[in-house]
Amino acid sequence: MSDPSSLPIQEPLADSVPSRKRLFREVRERFIEVILLLAAFSAVATTVAVMLVLITESAHFFEQVPILTFLTGTKWTPLFEDPEYGILPLVSGTLVTTAVALSVAVPFGTIAALYLSEFCPPWLREITKPCLELLSGIPTVVYGYFALLAVTPMLQYLYAFVGEPLHRWSPGIFPEELGGFNMLSAGLVMGIMILPFVSSVSEDAMRAVPVGLREGSYAMGATRFQTAWSVVFPAAFSGISAAYILGISRAVGETMIVAVAAGLQPNLTWNPTDSAATITAYIVQVSLGDIPHGTLEYQTIFAAGLMLVMMTLVFNIAGHFLSKRYREVY
Numbered sequence: 001m002s003d004p005s006s007l008p009i010q011e012p013l014a015d016s017v018p019s020r021k022r023l024f025r026e027v028r029e030r031f032i033e034v035i036l037l038l039a040a041f042s043a044v045a046t047t048v049a050v051m052l053v054l055i056t057e058s059a060h061f062f063e064q065v066p067i068l069t070f071l072t073g074t075k076w077t078p079l080f081e082d083p084e085y086g087i088l089p090l091v092s093g094t095l096v097t098t099a100v101a102l103s104v105a106v107p108f109g110t111i112a113a114l115y116l117s118e119f120c121p122p123w124l125r126e127i128t129k130p131c132l133e134l135l136s137g138i139p140t141v142v143y144g145y146f147a148l149l150a151v152t153p154m155l156q157y158l159y160a161f162v163g164e165p166l167h168r169w170s171p172g173i174f175p176e177e178l179g180g181f182n183m184l185s186a187g188l189v190m191g192i193m194i195l196p197f198v199s200s201v202s203e204d205a206m207r208a209v210p211v212g213l214r215e216g217s218y219a220m221g222a223t224r225f226q227t228a229w230s231v232v233f234p235a236a237f238s239g240i241s242a243a244y245i246l247g248i249s250r251a252v253g254e255t256m257i258v259a260v261a262a263g264l265q266p267n268l269t270w271n272p273t274d275s276a277a278t279i280t281a282y283i284v285q286v287s288l289g290d291i292p293h294g295t296l297e298y299q300t301i302f303a304a305g306l307m308l309v310m311m312t313l314v315f316n317i318a319g320h321f322l323s324k325r326y327r328e329v330y
Contacts, residue, residue, distance in 0.1 A: 054309060057302035064296055070303065076266040076282075078300045079291075085300070087307055089266035093183065093276035094311070097258050098251040100187025100272050101194060105247050108191075109198030110240070116199070117206035118228040129200070136196040144260030147189035152178075152261065155185055159273075173271060181263030181275035190257050194247045201246060205239025206232050238323040245319030249312050255280040279308045 062070070065085045073086015112132065116125050159178040166174035178184075209232050217227040233240070263275030264285050277285075283301045291298045 051309070054302055054306045057299055058306045061296065061299040061303040074268050078297050079286075087304065089268040090277060090279045090282055090304060091307070091311075092268050092270055093258070093262065093266065094252060094278040094280075094308070096270055096272055096276065097183045097187040097190060097262060097278055098248060100184060101190035101251040102247060104188055104191025105194045105198045106244060109195045109243070109247070110202055112195070112199040113202035113206060114228050114233065116203045118224060118232060129203070133196045133200055135193065138193070140193065140254065140256040141260065143189050143193050144257040147185045147257055147261035151185040151189055152180060152182065155182075175273055178273055179275055181261065182273050183262045183276055184272040186258045186261035187272060189261065190251055190254050193254070193257065194250045197250055198243045198247045201243035202236070202240045205236040205243070208239065209235045237326045241319055241322045241326065245315055248315045252308065252312055252315070253280060255284055259284050279304045
């Protein structure tokens, strides 16, 4: 007869089942962590790959064109027989259209966010906000033809009443007639396009402000407008500034609207009534042409793209420091 103490010990069935469930849950969570890590790494890897391509191709360009000439030149004619490689005309077109777009998106987006956050009834907010965000889903090429075929004729009609007096007052600044291609109509439509970005992110930032701040303001006798403007807006300014930076980045990188409505002629001008080309419009112009790959003319799109990335990076760094400067800790 064998000794019972020498037999292998069998685990109770009630203990083995939870152990398998725990093991399955740990494996599943580890699998999800790996998927999330790969997703985050893919975003970083894509950014690094894009920067490597831009820097590598731009290095070939700057081997033949001095950086100082590229940054300070006032003529951009790389496709002509006597090429000039000054990026300033494209930079001025990009900054002017961005400024016009922000003059629309920032005030109207902020006002819309204040209304939706502080004054709008909940049922109306549920209808208005999705309708407003539909604007961001419209293809940009549609916005471009809307600017060219609807906004530009309307501006030309309005300019007919004020253009002649302004031209007599300062013929060097104001043209007698508004041209078919101009940065004003492109910038205005671009502002309409990025308005949902500004209003949606700003409204989320305002709604994140603690209710106690509003109640304290009401307890001091402030009105709803005074509370919204003097308490909620400053408290949410770090998030609102992020919305502004998002709008700037979106406007700087916009392509089709400016390519269709602002023209493709690189002019060094700060007048929004003139036609001009932006950096993105030039990249589209060369990319869709028959310029041979590897030539200096083709490498100009990488140098222009690197300039665009640097401009966006500067705006984002400024927005980061602005957000840190006005961040409220509750």
